[in-house]
Amino acid sequence: MTEGDERLRVAVLGCGAVGSQVVRLLAEQHDDLAARVGAPVELVGVAVRRLDAPREVEVPEGLLTTDAAGLVARDDVDLVVEVIGGIEPARGLILSALENGASVVTANKALLAEDGPTLFEAAAKAGRDLYYEAAVAGAIPILRPLRESLAGDKVTRVLGIVNGTTNFILDKMDTSGAGFSEALQEAQDLGYAEADPTADVEGFDAAAKAAILASLAFHSRVTASDVHREGISEVTAADVASARDMGSVVKLLAICELRGDQVAARVHPAMIPRSHPLASVREAYNAVFVESEAAGQLMFYGPGAGGAPTASAVLGDLVTVARNRLAGTRGAGESAYADRAVQPMGETRTRYHVAIDVDDRAGVLAAVANAFADHDVSIQTVRQEGRGADAQLVVVSHAAPDAALAATVQQLREMDIVREVTSVMRVEGGDE
Structure with missing residues (x-):
C-alpha cells in the first residue's frame, strides 16, 4: 500500500483450475471483500506460462504476464497468491515476494512439506504473513483450527482421508466389487485422477499433507520424507472383501500421532470399522479426525480438492492477511518450539x-x-475359511511395533505349511 492509499494490491501466480477461480472470486466478490477487509482489494497482475492458453475465466486486459519474477518484485504488490504448485519456480517466487515486502498466500503442499522452514523463516525476517490453508484438504478449514482454535489444547492424534482420488477408488472397490485398475480407470474418466496418477495412488500427495498436519498439530518440523508412505496400488478386491467380512472398510489414511516425546507420521491403506466416522466418507470427499486432551474428538469434512473449493480456502486466507496488512500486524508464524523427533x-x-x-x-x-509369539505379537482374533486346498487363516493382531509385525509376516512366508500370505494390511480404530 502506498501512503494515503488503502487499496490492497494482489498478484496471482498461476491461472489454472485454482488460479482461475481465485481471479473469478476476486472480481465477483469485489464489494463484499472490500467490506470484509476494510479496504478495496485490487488485482494487479496474473502470471502465466502462456498468454494464449485457454482459460476458464476472462482475465481483465493488461493483467496477464509471463514475467512472474517481475510481478512479485513490484514494490506496489501487497499480497501474492501462489497457485502454480511444485517446488521451483514457486519457492524462488515466494521468497522474492517476501523479500520485496509482500505477504503470501499459497496452496503449495509439496513445497511446504519439503522446505516449509525456509519459507517461514523468510516470512518472519520480512515481517510478513505466509498463509496456506488451501494446501491441505481444499475447502475444509483444518489448518486454522489446529493453529488457532486448538492453540490452548494438546492435540494427540490427527487421522484423515486427505486425498480424494484414492478415496474415490477405494469407495468404488468397496461398493461395486471392482478391482483397483477398473476403479482407477473410472476415476480417470470422471476427472478425479490424472493421466499419471502416481502422486495420488502411491501416497505422495497424502504424505505431503500429513507432514503439514503433523508440523502444526505437534509444534515440530516434519517433512514429507519423515512420513512413512504406502499407496493403494497393491490393494486388491479380496482385501476389500475381507474388510467387509470384518465389518470394516479400506481407506488410505494419513495418521499423525503424539507418542511420548516423539511424533509418528504415516500414510498407508488401513481397515477401519464401518462404525468409525471416517468410514462413511464417500467418493472424492475428504475428512480429518482430530483428537485432543480437552476438546476430545472433532471431525472436519467436505470437498478436499477442485478449483472452486480450493479457491474458497485461498480467499479466506487472503481476507485474513489483508486485514493484518491494514492493521500493520501479522498472524502467527511457524510454531516449532517442541522440536520433537519423528x-x-x-x-x-x-x-x-x-x-x-x-x-x-x-x-x-x-x-x-x-x-x-516368536516376535511378541499377540493375536486378537483368528478364523479359518474353507478346507483342504482352499484353507485360509485370517489373523488380526493386537498393537505391536510395526517392525515386529513385519518380521512375523516374513517368518510366515518362509514356513512350509504356508502356501502364500495373500494379504497384509494394517487395522485402525475399533477395540483391541
Whole structure:
C-alpha cells in the first residue's frame, strides 16, 4: 500500500483450475471483500506460462504476464497468491515476494512439506504473513483450527482421508466389487485422477499433507520424507472383501500421532470399522479426525480438492492477511518450539490383518500362532475359511511395533505349511 492509499494490491501466480477461480472470486466478490477487509482489494497482475492458453475465466486486459519474477518484485504488490504448485519456480517466487515486502498466500503442499522452514523463516525476517490453508484438504478449514482454535489444547492424534482420488477408488472397490485398475480407470474418466496418477495412488500427495498436519498439530518440523508412505496400488478386491467380512472398510489414511516425546507420521491403506466416522466418507470427499486432551474428538469434512473449493480456502486466507496488512500486524508464524523427533515406522505400534493360505492339516494353527509369539505379537482374533486346498487363516493382531509385525509376516512366508500370505494390511480404530 502506498501512503494515503488503502487499496490492497494482489498478484496471482498461476491461472489454472485454482488460479482461475481465485481471479473469478476476486472480481465477483469485489464489494463484499472490500467490506470484509476494510479496504478495496485490487488485482494487479496474473502470471502465466502462456498468454494464449485457454482459460476458464476472462482475465481483465493488461493483467496477464509471463514475467512472474517481475510481478512479485513490484514494490506496489501487497499480497501474492501462489497457485502454480511444485517446488521451483514457486519457492524462488515466494521468497522474492517476501523479500520485496509482500505477504503470501499459497496452496503449495509439496513445497511446504519439503522446505516449509525456509519459507517461514523468510516470512518472519520480512515481517510478513505466509498463509496456506488451501494446501491441505481444499475447502475444509483444518489448518486454522489446529493453529488457532486448538492453540490452548494438546492435540494427540490427527487421522484423515486427505486425498480424494484414492478415496474415490477405494469407495468404488468397496461398493461395486471392482478391482483397483477398473476403479482407477473410472476415476480417470470422471476427472478425479490424472493421466499419471502416481502422486495420488502411491501416497505422495497424502504424505505431503500429513507432514503439514503433523508440523502444526505437534509444534515440530516434519517433512514429507519423515512420513512413512504406502499407496493403494497393491490393494486388491479380496482385501476389500475381507474388510467387509470384518465389518470394516479400506481407506488410505494419513495418521499423525503424539507418542511420548516423539511424533509418528504415516500414510498407508488401513481397515477401519464401518462404525468409525471416517468410514462413511464417500467418493472424492475428504475428512480429518482430530483428537485432543480437552476438546476430545472433532471431525472436519467436505470437498478436499477442485478449483472452486480450493479457491474458497485461498480467499479466506487472503481476507485474513489483508486485514493484518491494514492493521500493520501479522498472524502467527511457524510454531516449532517442541522440536520433537519423528519416531521410526518400525517402532510405531500398529495392528495387522493377515490372510494366509495354509495346508489344512493338524498343527497348522499352532504353528502360525507360534510365529506371532516368536516376535511378541499377540493375536486378537483368528478364523479359518474353507478346507483342504482352499484353507485360509485370517489373523488380526493386537498393537505391536510395526517392525515386529513385519518380521512375523516374513517368518510366515518362509514356513512350509504356508502356501502364500495373500494379504497384509494394517487395522485402525475399533477395540483391541
